[in-house]
Amino acid sequence: MTILVTGARGNVGRRVLQRLYAAGHSLRASGRNPAELDVPEGVETVALDLNDPETFVAALAGVSKVLLYAEPDGIVKFLDEAETAGVEKIVLLSSNTVEGPGSENDPLAHHHKIVEDAVAASGLTYTILRPGAFMSNAFGWSYSLQAGDTIDQVFPEAQVAPVHEDDIADVAVVALTEKKLEDQTVLLTGPESLTFRQELEIIGEVLGRKLVINELTREQGEAQMSNFVPPPILASLLAQWEAAVGVVADTSATAERITGKPGRTFRQWVEEHGSYLA
Known part of the structure; x- marks a missing residue:
């Protein structure tokens, strides 16, 4: 049977697809424009x-997960x-905002909670993955890094565990191919609590700047970011960051407890992607 990977161009979907392909699984990748x-x-x-039900039947035919x-x-x-198609398992890429403070009034959390609740109530076997902030969010600084050494940042002392x-892809593959995460909700954090200031210090060290x-x-942050972040998402991000100022982020839920491999650090991510940042 075939595994369907939605969001196959995304940071996680692309990595999951590569891992499953290397392991010899039958795969189907989807996108609004498959070309x-x-x-x-x-x-x-x-x-x-996923907003157009007319595309669902063909995409799901013969799919098991x-x-x-x-x-x-x-x-x-x-x-x-x-x-109806006989799918056996859904692995949902959700967000840890669902369980964050004030989540009941958070538009980003609400977006994900609707889907989580539907998946859990569907009767299908499922795993819900709730990662925190992606390390790739650091690409948001790339324009400023290419322009110079001064970086605008709202709430630079906010702490996250990116x-x-x-790591997310590794856990998703376990969820898709093994039974041990079935009907579970899995929180995922990075191994370090870092302020945005510390993240930028690491980037500077790796880049030699x-x-x-x-x-x-x-x-000022709201005015600047509103040019490229939708208003509901922006409101959610700013609220999360403001609440995280001076608060050490939880790092207890790394991928290591599932994969047995140490969680990858932010410095490692920067070393891998530095050439794309600046």
Whole structure:
């Protein structure tokens, strides 16, 4: 039977696809425009828009397991079609915002909670993955890094435990191919609590540059980020960061407890991606 990987162009979906391919699984990669998917030879591609039920039947035909990203519009219909198609397991890429402080009023948490609840109520076997901030969020500094050594940042003392996308992918593969995470919700953090200031210090050290932080007020940060972050997501991020100022982030839920391999550090991520940052 075939494993369907939705979001196959994404930071996690792409990595999961590569791992499953190397292990010899039958795979189908989906995207709204499958012609844009860059997949290994022999991997089937299919059009799938999680907002468009007309695309569900073809995408799910012959599928046994699904790596699913969180899209609330159409989720109930998608799960109904998955059950009809004989899908055995859903692995959902959700977010730790669902269990964060003030989550009941957080638009990003609400977005993911709708999908989590639908998956848990579907009757299908599932694993819900709740990663924290991705290390790849650091790409948000790339424009400033390319322009110079002064970096604008709101709430630079906010602490996060960023998680490497490879760690998320490793756990997702376990969830898709083994039984030990079935019907569980799995929190994922990185191995270190870091402030944004410390992250930028690490980036500077790896790049051999002395970076200077220009601390923005909340209002200045909101005005600057509103150019590229949708308002509900921006409100959620700023609230999370403000609440995290001076609060050590939980690092107890690394991938190591599942994979047996130490969680990848932020410095490792920067060493791998530094050439794309600046």
